[in-house]
Amino acid sequence: MKRARNRFTKYFLLIIVIAYTSGMVFLSNYDINHDSTKINQNQEIITSNYTWEMNGTVIADGYLSHYDPVICSIGNGSAIIAWEDWRNPATNSDIYAQRVNSTGHAQWTSNGIVVCNKTLGQEDPVICSDGNDGAFIGWSGDEGMWVQKINGNGEAQWGANGSQLHNVSGYRMQLCPDGLGGVIAVWDEGFLGDLILARRVHSNGTVLWGADPIIISNLTNCVYPKICNDSSGGVIITWQDYRTGTDNNIYAQKLFLNGTAQWGSNGTIICNQDNNQYAPDICTDNGDGAIITWTDNRSGSTDIYTQRILFNGTTMWTSNGTIICNSSGPQETPRIHEDGSGNAIIVWNDYRGANWDIYAQKIDGLGNHQWLANGTIICNATNTQDDYMISTDMSGRAFVTWEDSRTGGIDIFAQKIEPDGNVTWPQNGFLICNKFDLQADAQICSDELGGAIITWEVQKQSGPPRYDVYASRVIIPTSPTLESILPNPSNDGLILLNWSDNYDANKYYIYRNTSKINNINGLTPRAIVNATVYQDIVTANGLYHYVVVAENFWGNGSISNCQNVSVEFVPGPPILDPILPRIDNDGSIYLSWNDVIGATDYYIFRDNVTINSTLGLTPIDSVAQTFYPDSVPINGTFFYVIVAYNSTGSSPISNCENVTVDLTPPNGNGEPDEPPPDNTWIWISILIVGIAIAAVIIIRGIMVRSRSKKTPLKPPKSPPTPSKKPPISSE
Template sequence: MLIKKSLYIKTILLLISVFLLQFSFIFAKTHAWNITATRVTDIFEGYEENPQIISDGSGGSIVVWEDYRNGSWRDIYAQKLDSFGNALWGENGTKVSALALDQRYPELVSDDAGGAIIVWENIVSLNVDNDIYAQRVDSTGNPLWTTNGIRIATESLQQMNPSIIPDNSGGAFITWQDERTGNNLYDIYAQRLDENGNALWDDNGSIVCDATEMQVIPQIASDGANGAFITWVDTRPGGSNRDIYAQLINSSGDPQWTLNGIGICTQGSDQTFVRIISDNAGNATILWEDSRTTGDIYAQRVNTTGIVQWAANGAPIVQTSAGKSYAELTNDGNGGAIIAWAQGNPNQRDIYAQHINSSGDLQWDSNGIEICTEEEDQRNTQITHDGVGGAIIVWQDNRRGWQEEDIYAQRIEPDGTTLWGGNGTAIDPLVNGNQLNPQLSFAEVGAVIVTWQDSRTGNTEVYSQYILDIENPNSNSPGPAIYEPNSTETIPWILIDNFAGGFYRVLKNGSEYLSWTPWTSGSNLNIPINTSILGVWNYTIYYNDTLGFWGIPNTVLISIVDTQNPSSNSPGPAIYEPDSTASIPWILTDNFAGGYFRVLKNGSDYISWTSWTNGLNLNITIDTSILGDWNYTVYYYDSSGNWGTPNTVLISITEEDLTGSPPSINGYNPFLLISGIISISFILIRRKTHMKVKK
């Protein structure tokens, strides 16, 4: 069993919910749809379930659903949303059918005039008689055919599981499984309706297949030439094994291939859950779940002549031991298909996808590529093309836990590159309750409209959302940095989005630092850093784009650290007289703040540790009471513990000034007096010596 982690996702969902409650008005200016999804009706009584959706051909959509507003039985209602998400058919939708008992399982197609043709299953008598009904609703929401719809077949017993496609002439082809022959055995029938609701084939439908045993769950696709491919699950071999069969019918309802259809897969095992698409060029691709080994997925391509194009009994899409379910497919635009499915044990499934080309060759990894491998269960996959060879996939996702299921989406390119996050992007993750049973329709290149049933209010309602290329924005990841206090610094965050800019805010150690601010894709935000306070700070940016899709928050660790040593000026030596008033003009400076200093005098403590202020003159008082030479030395450090270089000043305290000529005594210059005495002594000595020589 896969074990997957969700702490990160849950944390992000909590954060973004706070934002959107406060700032949802911002996005209304840039994206016309409500950022938290549009409810298709304002009715709060009862329940609305099982929505289906198509494009209206003008950038909007038409949604149909089962509705309990009139009591305990389901009725059919519809709503049209324009390209801005505005409801066009009244705030509560338009009534399609409100017959007695249940109307259920609606399907719809475009009428090529801005409206829709809707088909559904109606319970005439519980567990006895079901019929197929249809109704056309015009572009303004008015039903055009008989009130509550026209009955497609009036036969007894059960007609079930209708499937519908447009006939490209304002009408529709409809197929269903039919029990009219009794014995709990079903056959496949079809009917064509024109734009006015008239049946163009046999009154109760044309036979597509009435082989022995049972044929069920028909699916239909256009042949591109006013006919239709129909495929179904068939038990004609008997026993518990089911096969896949198909038939082509022309515009008149006549089968074109072998009576009762051709075998698409008659492998001696069970094949079920069949799906079909057309390339509108005379070929159809059929997909099914296959138990020939361990429960795999197979596909086959067939042309209008009934010749299969790939390997007999189908080409394998995926063959692994894990169970597969909810397989769906869409065209790749080149005759191939992109397939999505859920895989894994029940309640622990993931979403995978595969691309097969027109020749039946797999284009991606043989076991498919991972679309979502989050924890808990992902299921109910739906898929449509993106208009440029890729696909958009939606699914029901339980990663937030029980009773908190969300709808997620992923866009995938033809080469298998995913565009909307590693495990997809939540369409509307901000609400409690379950969002279930997603359906989607193509809107424009890279865009879809998604609808689902939603229990955020306690009841079950239908919501829709326009998803225009929901690739999440992303941020670069500036590294941690250390800066000096009071320096000018910035964080060079650059946010990137494939569509436009958005809004961001910055938290500093969990508190708001910058409030929500617009950003432009690719521009350097250069977020200024507060360097006035020492410490370690976590700067975290939260951001989304103008469509409301979120990037992964990025955190940068910023340390404001004082690493510069303080310094001192260097006063010169000085001589002072005893008992004079003098001071040393030391000035200590630092890049951030002050600190502490002390002064030693000839190595002994003179001033104990005292605080100093950056740039102020200390004016250290000198002791002039004692004669002598004194070394005054200042030791100091700043508030960050950085030490400056000690500075020493030589101070001499002397009694008098010894420079210049000495003063005279009683008017005589002592130098002249001494010089005279020396001169007289020298003369006398020489005279005495001279007299001795004469003798």
């Protein structure tokens, strides 16, 4: 399809060239100039703000087309992108490149630097990192096969137009650094398959391995070469091979750094099972061998197979390969990437369902499957997902991007796969671009900061049809690390949170809960801040749990670790209940008071005078409950206060209550004394009687005096003479 489109475009461009040279061309409607403020002319990295935009940042646009972008990471969130460029009709297609930094700022000349603009056509760029801030960029074209080395400043290292690998045009070039500043390239010479050729270029640009490229296979219809490093500076190459004339098989060859083939003439068999094996891909096994995967039609339903080949050319796993996926329906076109630890991650197109989906599997150095049997779903959205690319980072994560027609058009999506097989961007992929009528041919590389950089071409439909190159960096922030909360416990409710600065976050959400936070479902953020510190205010005692979530415009990261803090305000003063009875005769005193919020313990103080301060006093006891039975086996009046306590401190004293203890028996019998009798009424009665007697005497006296005035007082009668009576005889 791409080839057909290229031919169409070339044809279209030819018309444009004729029109242009005839002075008929309609040039000026198109924006040739970028916003130069995005470019730092001193080549300094601008880090102040992102210029990454949703739906992508323009890498190359303007008059005529720019497409087929390829990308490689140069670390630290930066990448170099190369593309085929038709901006200058006089030179046909050319190769351009641009460097973008982590914030999306172009680092070289606006719209890209020229990699090669020789008069005839250059096309189908490929790229790989030079391991030193620059990149090797290869291409094919009317003048054969070429490669250029560009340093980190965008300066060509191998002459104005690069080093020529071969003067005959070829296809499907693959590049692999030689580890010494040079590069090894492999390609097939005929579009339908013919020779597989390879060549090395010295770090100084000198083309090595003789006057002509090395022939990897000169048998009929060998195509689709793929290459990877071994650990000795050499390379291992695999390809699809039709030498039998009946069906395709998979072969491989190993080249030393000097170009010597190690596995026989025309390579060694990886798989020659019946029916077709095709579309192989390869990655290093982290040693001197490689892991190869391919589409395998031995069963009649295409499946994904793999094989590991050791340094000596012997295959390590089951002869003719072990199954990665043999699910029902077709599985096709696997792409493989090492994870840096001797494992490999394979991604493929899968039609086990109702339409094409994308699956992935990870295998270890023994071929053991690490993820779900028959593969982990990367995307099974409706309609077709295909044309995927995979990249890995140094932490073993994989990044996949693809073309997606779930909405009917073609959009670009991407997914991040953790080493354990969990995908951490939205299910079925993170939308990279759906802005234009058509966006396609996405390529991806790790940014080595936990995210990925993706580039693709956009077909603009307004005006003359043309393509532009866009890129986007996707780094949904990783979870911040929330530091321990200090002081813990807090006695003022001012909770100071500190967390790690997330390189790519521009906003943080703070969540609080009274139980441990395992996810933020249903929680409302306490605050949203753009700093890495926040002071929360808590007004009640308790245990409080916090997490922080980082956000940027790509989305939210996962939650931070959960930290907690105990809030313990200094307790308020207790209220001591009156002590009853007020007079205590047995020395058993029962104290009770209210439950004070935040108190963990209570101190009981007793004295024989009113307590206004506990200064100098020693508590008689401390308890956790809100009552206390005291025992005072001596007479006296006793005064009590209570002080509440927690680890933060002590409350003010409670009110002071007292009780009198009187243990004296009333009558020596141990009975308590009766209270003195109330004699009031007796004395009143006596008084009344006395008054009554006095009144009688007085009244009588008055009456006697009145009678002596009316009748003379008779002389006192003489006592009556007693009558004599005869004695009574006593006979």
